[in-house]
Every structure is written in C-alpha cells, then in structure tokens.
Amino acid sequence: MPSVAIIGAGPAGLTAAYELEKLGFSPTLLEADRQVGGLSRTVDYRGYRFDIGGHRFFSKIPLINDLWREILGDEFLVRPRLSRIYYRGRFFDYPLRAANAVAGLGPMETLRIGLSYLRAQIKPHAEEHNFEQWVSNRFGERLYRIFFKTYTEKVWGIPCTEISADWAAQRIKNLSLREAVRQALFGDRRDRDGGIVTTLIDEFHYPRLGPGQMWERCRDLLSMRGCKTIGDVRVNRVRHARRRVEAIYGATSEGQIVEMNADNFLSTMPLRELIESMDPAPPDIVIEAARSLRYRDYLTVVLIVARADVFPDNWIYIHAPEVKVGRVQNYKNWSPEMTPDPARTSLGFEYFLWENDAEWNWPDRRLIELAVSEGARIGLLDPREVEDGAVVRARKAYPIYDHGYRRSLAVIREYLDGFENLQTIGRNGLHRYNNQDHSMLTGVYAARNLAGERHDVWSVNTEMEYHEETDATKGDRLHPVRNLPPGG
Ligand SMILES: Cc1cc2nc3c(=O)[nH]c(=O)nc-3n(C[C@H](O)[C@H](O)[C@H](O)COP(=O)(O)OP(=O)(O)OC[C@H]3O[C@@H](n4cnc5c(N)ncnc54)[C@H](O)[C@@H]3O)c2cc1C
Structure with missing residues (x-):
C-alpha cells in the first residue's frame, strides 16, 4: 500500500488515520504537541481536567456518530445542558x-x-x-x-x-x-x-473524561493496529517538486530535525503556516493570500474554587462589555469526573485575544488575578475561595471570516489543487469554522480519496453540509444542538 504521512493529530488527522487504517493503509502522524486532540484535547492540571472551551459532542452526520461510538464505546455520558447569558447584571436563559x-x-x-x-x-x-x-x-x-x-x-x-x-x-x-x-x-x-x-435541545453527549479521552483512545487504537503518532514534532518545511510533495521536515522542542518521506500527505496545519513552509516557495500572490488569513487566539484561565456548587450551568456567556472574559465554563457540570474533589469546583474563564495583545503575554499570575477579579465583579465567586489557577493558551483557535478570506482561500486552493499527493483537511487546514464532526468528516473523505473515491473536502460544512445530515434516519444520532452565539 502507498505510505501516508499526516500533519497534526487533532480530530481531523486522527480520524483520517483511523479511516485509512480500515482501508488497509498504515499512516503515520506527526504532531507538534506532546498531547493529541488539538483544540479538542483535555488538559490535566493537578487532576483537574478541562477542555479548550467546552466540547459538546453533537452531530447530524450518522457516520460521525457511529465513529464516536465505535471509538469510545460506553464512555459517553448524556449530560443535561444549562447555559445562560450574563448581561446588564442579569442572567438570561439561553436558548x-x-x-x-x-x-x-x-x-x-x-x-x-x-x-x-x-x-x-x-x-x-x-x-x-x-x-x-x-x-x-x-x-x-x-x-x-x-x-x-x-x-x-x-x-x-x-x-x-x-x-x-x-x-x-x-x-x-x-x-x-x-x-x-x-x-x-x-x-x-x-x-x-x-x-x-x-x-432547543437540552442534552448533549460528553466523554466521561472530557473530549481528549476520545482522541487519546483513537491514538491508542491506531497504535495497537501498527500506526504511529509521533509527538513533539512541528512540521516547518514541505519539500516538493513536479507537483508532488516529496518529504516533510519538522523540529522537536529540543531542536532535533525529523524528516518523513511518504507517497501521500494530509495536512491539518493552519493554511498560512503550510504555505509559508512550502519549499520551493509558492508564487508571491499565494504567499500574500496566506498571510492575509487571520486567526483569533484564545486562552483559558482555570480557577480552582473551594466550593462544591458555584453555579448550575455548563457554561455562561458573558455579554457584559465591562469585563473582558467571554465565557465561563464549569467543568464538573460537563462531567463530575473532571474534578477530583467533589468539595471543589474548577471554572474556566475564556478570553478571546490576539497573540500580540498585551494580555496574551502577561504572566500567568496576572491573568489569574484578572479572572478572579472579573469573576468577583460579575458575582460568580468570592476571591477568598480561589485556591489555585492555571492558564492554557491556544493559538489560531478561530479562523476568521473577514471580507477578504474567501478571495484569499480561492488563491490558496488553486495553488494546492496543483499537487497530486497533498490534501488539506480540518478546521485550520481548510480555514473553516468547523466543529469536531465536520473536521472529522474531511478526514474521512480525504482517506477515501486515497482509496479511489472522489470527495471534495472543501465543500464539507458549506453548500453540501446537510446532505448527510438530512439523511439522519440512516443512523442513530447523538443530540444535535445549534448555538445562537458562537459555541466553538
Ligand atoms: C473554544 C472552542 C470551543 C469548541 N467547542 C466545540 C464543541 O462544543 N463541539 C465541537 O464538536 N467542536 C468544538 N470546537 C471545535 C473543535 O475544537 C475543532 O473543530 C477540532 O478540534 C478541529 O480539529 P482539527 O484536527 O481540524 O484541528 P485542531 O484541533 O486544531 O488540530 C490540529 C492539530 O495539528 C497540530 N499541528 C498544527 N500545526 C502543526 C505543525 N506544523 N506540525 C505538526 N502538527 C501541527 C496541532 O498541534 C493540533 O494538534 C471548539 C473549538 C474551540 C476553539
């Protein structure tokens, strides 16, 4: 079978690998982080587990619901959903x-x-x-x-x-x-x-130990079937010739260079970085288009509060303009197993920032102070109850749809379409505001393309998006939830 290298072990890359393995391939994943799951990973701080955001598992795509169940079995919880909006000193039910x-x-x-x-x-x-x-x-x-x-x-x-x-x-x-x-x-x-x-659906599915459990399990299943995931390698060079990618190169955090040759390549890295890694470099117009793509960065300040019940919601949207925090998560309401001590609560204060904002570069201690003071200001906590805190930063969490992004994507896509053995997939690989399900579907499609099928990964979650979804009778589905304000 031809060899396949996949850049990124988030939901899209891991799903592509999972599907490829079923089709008889033996793919290898290169992942920049030490952990798998990408934006859908679960971070563990002193036994307190938390998401980058809160990740509901919902999809109208039967294929994806089946995959989730196949990978995680009975480790899914069905959780009641409660979310409210805080605005003008009041809480409004949401929806x-x-x-x-x-x-x-x-x-x-x-x-x-x-x-x-x-x-x-x-x-x-x-x-x-x-x-x-x-x-x-x-x-x-x-x-x-x-x-x-x-x-x-x-x-x-x-x-x-x-x-x-x-x-x-x-x-x-x-x-x-x-x-x-x-x-x-x-x-x-x-x-x-x-x-x-x-x-208005008020329940959703959630893995017992957070979304990262899904992706760690997927990596383990792949490993048992002989497919390797190599962590701590950030790909920074994609060597190509005659319309084919020949090799990718990356570096570990200790500076060691890793080279990987393959017959086919799938990439989930942000398009801007992929284009900047191409060697030889693409025409200027393509580089300019890639550089014009914008991304919103995101950080979570997790506070550990010495109180069993702080608020009943899974999360609260903070519309109030007088504070910077955008959303507050209460992880034990997603799954009780996210907090090791039932007498305590861990809250996630979510800040949407640009990498070059001053706050992005503040020391963690200052960010924790900000979250404590904003939490107190909106009446969620008493600062004396806060015992500890941690900060997790996620770059390029949101691909931005500004007025120029479509034009830029068209230029980039035309360039990438010229390669016979490279497909880009996933949220940042397509610069598409995808949840896990659509990110995963692009992985499945790319895998099947290598087996001879013809799918257009760029059209997932666009005009064709509900073809699979309307056909929901074909499969048992988890609960779909549509979110009025941005969910993830
Ligand atoms: C705040 C927030 C809340 C969300 N809530 C939900 C939700 O409730 N439900 C839901 O289904 N989805 C939600 N999502 C969306 C979900 O996180 C994404 O759709 C999903 O993780 C995208 O998967 P992906 O594999 O395409 O990309 P990512 O998750 O971004 O994974 C890409 C992987 O590639 C790696 N990588 C990048 N560059 C390189 C490189 N150069 N070399 C090697 N590796 C590289 C990254 O480290 C990462 O692990 C949310 C997202 C956010 C930000």
Missing part, C-alpha cells in the same frame, strides 16, 4: 425563553425589541454582506445589539460590520426572531420541513 427574557429586559425593552423587529421586516438592510446586516434583518437592530453584538465582537475582536455574513449564515442558519419566539412560547420542536428543531 432564550420568552418569560425569562421579558422579565430580565422589562416590558419597555421588550416593546422596543418588537418594534425594532417590525422595522427590520418592513425596511430591512438592502444588502447582507456583513454579520450586523444579516442578524439585524432577522432579529431587528435592538435584539442584535443586546444579544449578538457585544459577545460576537469579544470572540472575533473585530467589529461585526467586518465579519462576513457567511459566518452568521453558517452558525445561525434559518432561525429568525419569529421562529425563536415561537419556540420559546410553545416549545415547538418542529421546523418548517417537519424535522427536529435543533436549537
């Missing part, structure tokens, strides 16, 4: 519930929201190029400002007018205020096509 929203906002504000919605119906923005226009047209300007603008700008770090409407269309899809109110009032679970409405 929004009519009575709770009206009580929180007051009758006058509710009236204003209604009028603003009517205005948007009568005189919508003529164009829907950006996130603000797209959301205001469906929910009215007022609701957009309350429940979308501040949080979205925290996550993306750019004004909503600079975020492409593609993103709203991908994440919010067909939901409108009318539909949201109808669901909130009547609890109706049917959408226009008679399918299950995906917004």
Whole structure:
C-alpha cells in the first residue's frame, strides 16, 4: 500500500488515520504537541481536567456518530445542558425563553425589541454582506445589539460590520426572531420541513473524561493496529517538486530535525503556516493570500474554587462589555469526573485575544488575578475561595471570516489543487469554522480519496453540509444542538 504521512493529530488527522487504517493503509502522524486532540484535547492540571472551551459532542452526520461510538464505546455520558447569558447584571436563559427574557429586559425593552423587529421586516438592510446586516434583518437592530453584538465582537475582536455574513449564515442558519419566539412560547420542536428543531435541545453527549479521552483512545487504537503518532514534532518545511510533495521536515522542542518521506500527505496545519513552509516557495500572490488569513487566539484561565456548587450551568456567556472574559465554563457540570474533589469546583474563564495583545503575554499570575477579579465583579465567586489557577493558551483557535478570506482561500486552493499527493483537511487546514464532526468528516473523505473515491473536502460544512445530515434516519444520532452565539 502507498505510505501516508499526516500533519497534526487533532480530530481531523486522527480520524483520517483511523479511516485509512480500515482501508488497509498504515499512516503515520506527526504532531507538534506532546498531547493529541488539538483544540479538542483535555488538559490535566493537578487532576483537574478541562477542555479548550467546552466540547459538546453533537452531530447530524450518522457516520460521525457511529465513529464516536465505535471509538469510545460506553464512555459517553448524556449530560443535561444549562447555559445562560450574563448581561446588564442579569442572567438570561439561553436558548432564550420568552418569560425569562421579558422579565430580565422589562416590558419597555421588550416593546422596543418588537418594534425594532417590525422595522427590520418592513425596511430591512438592502444588502447582507456583513454579520450586523444579516442578524439585524432577522432579529431587528435592538435584539442584535443586546444579544449578538457585544459577545460576537469579544470572540472575533473585530467589529461585526467586518465579519462576513457567511459566518452568521453558517452558525445561525434559518432561525429568525419569529421562529425563536415561537419556540420559546410553545416549545415547538418542529421546523418548517417537519424535522427536529435543533436549537432547543437540552442534552448533549460528553466523554466521561472530557473530549481528549476520545482522541487519546483513537491514538491508542491506531497504535495497537501498527500506526504511529509521533509527538513533539512541528512540521516547518514541505519539500516538493513536479507537483508532488516529496518529504516533510519538522523540529522537536529540543531542536532535533525529523524528516518523513511518504507517497501521500494530509495536512491539518493552519493554511498560512503550510504555505509559508512550502519549499520551493509558492508564487508571491499565494504567499500574500496566506498571510492575509487571520486567526483569533484564545486562552483559558482555570480557577480552582473551594466550593462544591458555584453555579448550575455548563457554561455562561458573558455579554457584559465591562469585563473582558467571554465565557465561563464549569467543568464538573460537563462531567463530575473532571474534578477530583467533589468539595471543589474548577471554572474556566475564556478570553478571546490576539497573540500580540498585551494580555496574551502577561504572566500567568496576572491573568489569574484578572479572572478572579472579573469573576468577583460579575458575582460568580468570592476571591477568598480561589485556591489555585492555571492558564492554557491556544493559538489560531478561530479562523476568521473577514471580507477578504474567501478571495484569499480561492488563491490558496488553486495553488494546492496543483499537487497530486497533498490534501488539506480540518478546521485550520481548510480555514473553516468547523466543529469536531465536520473536521472529522474531511478526514474521512480525504482517506477515501486515497482509496479511489472522489470527495471534495472543501465543500464539507458549506453548500453540501446537510446532505448527510438530512439523511439522519440512516443512523442513530447523538443530540444535535445549534448555538445562537458562537459555541466553538
Ligand atoms: C473554544 C472552542 C470551543 C469548541 N467547542 C466545540 C464543541 O462544543 N463541539 C465541537 O464538536 N467542536 C468544538 N470546537 C471545535 C473543535 O475544537 C475543532 O473543530 C477540532 O478540534 C478541529 O480539529 P482539527 O484536527 O481540524 O484541528 P485542531 O484541533 O486544531 O488540530 C490540529 C492539530 O495539528 C497540530 N499541528 C498544527 N500545526 C502543526 C505543525 N506544523 N506540525 C505538526 N502538527 C501541527 C496541532 O498541534 C493540533 O494538534 C471548539 C473549538 C474551540 C476553539
């Protein structure tokens, strides 16, 4: 069988390897980190386990649900979902519930929201190029400002007018205020096509020991079947000639150079880095396109609090503009086994930043102080209860959909399509705001392409996205959840 080298042992790379092994290949993975799972890994700090974000396992793709079960067996928990929005000193249920929203906002504000919605119906923005226009047209300007603008700008770090409407269309899809109110009032679970409405599902699946358990198990299964995952090797050079990649080179954290030759290559590394690693270098226009791709970086400050129950939610969205924190996770509410001591709680304060922001480079101690003071400010904790903290930084956590990204991707894609034996997959490998399921599906498709099938990995989670999903009757599915504000 031809040999295959895979760059990155996150969900996309590991799933590709898993599928390839089934197809008779024996792939090898090179991973920059010492741990597998990428953004879906679980970090362990003194026995306190936490995600980079909180990772719900939901998919409308039967193939992916089957894979999850195949890999993890009965290690999945079904968890109740509770999430709220903190805004103007109050907590709002999320998804929004009519009575709770009206009580929180007051009758006058509710009236204003209604009028603003009517205005948007009568005189919508003529164009829907950006996130603000797209959301205001469906929910009215007022609701957009309350429940979308501040949080979205925290996550993306750019004004909503600079975020492409593609993103709203991908994440919010067909939901409108009318539909949201109808669901909130009547609890109706049917959408226009008679399918299950995906917004209000209040349970999700989660591995007993966090999402990293899935990916560590996948690596172990691969290893038992003879497929190696080599950690601590960051690929930084991709040597090619005559439309074929010949070898990839990486370095360990101690500076040792690793070379790997293969017949075929799959890459999940961020497109910008991949293009900059190509040797010989691509034409200037391709390099410029790659350099124009932007990514939002992300860090979590985990606080260990000496209290058994801090709040009942899995996570809380912090829309309040007076604090920098964007979301707070309560990991024991994802799985009790995420915290070793039931008398204590570990909370994750999530900050969305740019790598060159001052806060990104603050020492951990200062970031922990920030989280403690913001946690106290919004009334979640008493600083005297905080016993310890840890910080985990994740670069390039969010591929950004600004107004130029599509053009840049088209240039990069045309260049990469010229290679006979290189496929890029996954979230940053396609610069696509994918959850695990779509990232994994690109891995499955790339593997099957090597076995002679023809799939377009670039179209996953775009126009074809619900082909598999509408065919949900074919497989038993885990619970789908659609998230109004950005989930991951
Ligand atoms: C805050 C947050 C919350 C999220 N919540 C959810 C959720 O609830 N549910 C869900 O399904 N998904 C969620 N996601 C999305 C999920 O994390 C991603 O879809 C998934 O991890 C993408 O998998 P991937 O393999 O494409 O990329 P990654 O997870 O980014 O993995 C890529 C791997 O490649 C490695 N790598 C990169 N460059 C190199 C290199 N040069 N050499 C070697 N190795 C390299 C990286 O170290 C990494 O391990 C969330 C994401 C974030 C950021």
